[in-house]
Amino acid sequence: MSKKRIVILGAGYGGVHSAKLLHKKFKKNDEVEITLIDKNSYHTLLTDLHEVAGSRIEKHGVQINLEKIFGKKKVNVVTDKIDNIDFESQKLISKTKEYEYDYLVLGSGSEPAFFGVDGAKEHSFTIWSYDDAVKIKEHVYKMFELASTETDEEKRRKMLTFVIAGAGFTGVETIGEIAEWKKKLSRKFNINEKEVSLKLVEGLPKILPILNDKLIAKAERRLNKLGVEILTQSMITKVTPDSVTLKDGQEFKTHTLIWTAGVQGSSFAANLGLTLGKRGRIQTNEYMQSVDHKNIYVIGDNSYFEEESGPTPQIVETALQTAETAVENIESDINNKDLKGFKSNYHGFMVSIGSRYAVAHLGNMELSGFFAMFMKHMVNVHYLFGVGGFNVVWSYIMHQFFTIKENRSILGGHFSYRSPNFWLVPLRVFVGYKWLREGLNKIPQVLEDPTDIFLIPQSPLSVEGTTGASETTAAAGEQAAEWGDALPVPDFISDIMDWFMNIFFYTDDGDFTILASVFQTGMVIAEIIVGGLLILGLFTAIASIVSVVMGIMIWTSGMAPYEMLWYLAAGIALIGGAGRVFGLDYYVMPILKKWWMKTPFARKSYLYID
Known part of the structure; x- marks a missing residue:
């Protein structure tokens, strides 16, 4: 098979979706070349433009850089303005360059229609x-x-x-x-x-x-x-x-x-000389092909195709679904398979009125107010995850909830109020000191006899005349007497812990396994490491999460004093970056972030934050 060149013109909803789908279908096929051309270097979230116009989100909140989307994909991103298309020689022509194609996906979008109104x-x-x-x-x-x-x-x-x-x-x-x-x-x-x-x-x-x-x-x-x-x-x-x-x-x-x-097809597409439907939209057949050229696929607002219910509406779902039909048929044509006709499947319509209220018709459901607005956000998150994974979704959440101004979100301003991290420095150092002290105090016991298990409750089989979770908890409470009263543990959690410990920490005779010794030693070392990291302000978020996890583990064992409650609360409070102030994270994290963002895995998986 000779090399097939697929060119997508336009990085709107349909164009980006087409490029993503083509990448998935042909990423292992070296005989297919995919190029996406747009006059801008970014994909614009057109459905969110009103939020910029009304100063709800920052200007860059509606832009997604195309290189971010396709950085490690089989898609060549080209920023250029196409002036004309020569359908006979199969070339797109700009002022400085020509781009040859075997298949062209035309998604240059639409523009306002003024209906001849004077001025x-x-x-x-x-x-x-x-x-x-x-x-x-x-x-x-x-x-x-x-x-x-x-x-x-x-x-x-x-x-x-x-x-x-x-x-x-x-x-x-x-x-x-x-x-x-x-x-x-x-x-x-x-x-x-x-x-x-x-x-x-x-x-x-x-x-x-x-x-x-x-x-x-x-x-x-x-x-x-x-x-x-x-x-x-x-x-x-x-x-x-x-x-x-x-x-x-x-x-x-x-x-x-x-x-x-009103809206009509872009004047660029309307002036290409292809057969037009209504409002400057290019007439297509059911396969999303131009009726003039079978290797020209027209998607989104550029496409004019009538179903039984009438012309396809110029909405995002139409752009995505026509893109799917076009990609499916390009693949079928390359592989000499039968083409598939377009059939719309619209899931509903949503419109927001300000930041806290929306109305929505989704399938058989009618929603309004908070729940409609919530669904609108969920739909946006679903779309953005498909476009740019975690990175773009995180950016969206930050713009919509964490950096929002004037409480203009469905959650108000509860997530957007911020205080300087330097207020958390004393708490960070104190929690670190407490964990470090606990670990250092236990080290002599571990070194003296690693088989002497004091962090794990005894098996009920080793407590004469007792069985079951309640007895285990009682035994644990006696072992923890030096801590003071132990935090109560619900019976169902005790039952789960009994089951877990019986499998990993106890022998059939109720004695401790070697794994119990390893676990205890690991816990003591973890306390020292977490304490040291928190004091130094290094990898503070990870250390804080581990601190919370250790606190939960100690609680579920039935050996946690009431003092453990503030360990848990403080650990949660420190997760958000307390090490960036008077801590090593201030120096280390930017270096690691810069390195990580350059790795192929991060770019390919979108697992990074700008």
């Missing part, structure tokens, strides 16, 4: 890229800042009036974020919130028309609670730099119109 394209903001979201964020902030010093009432009103055109998912999510953000901005610039006007304008009779009336009503109530005025059956006919005019003649004076009223 809409020239005088409105869109939210269709990372740059768009940042521009909206900066503009909204600037309007509040300028309004705070503006004395002319009419000019001030224009600055504080924000209009969203289109009440689909993007429009509702965007205005929900701005509605939340206005509270902080109003406080910051000493503006009365009642002066801020938020208008959601929709030409159809209802918002979020893809949802049922019950969920729509809940969404409307939430928007009203946030101070959003909803105008349905209101077509925008004209836009100027400082006004929006509706079909009924109503006019809003504003400097801010955010256009989310």
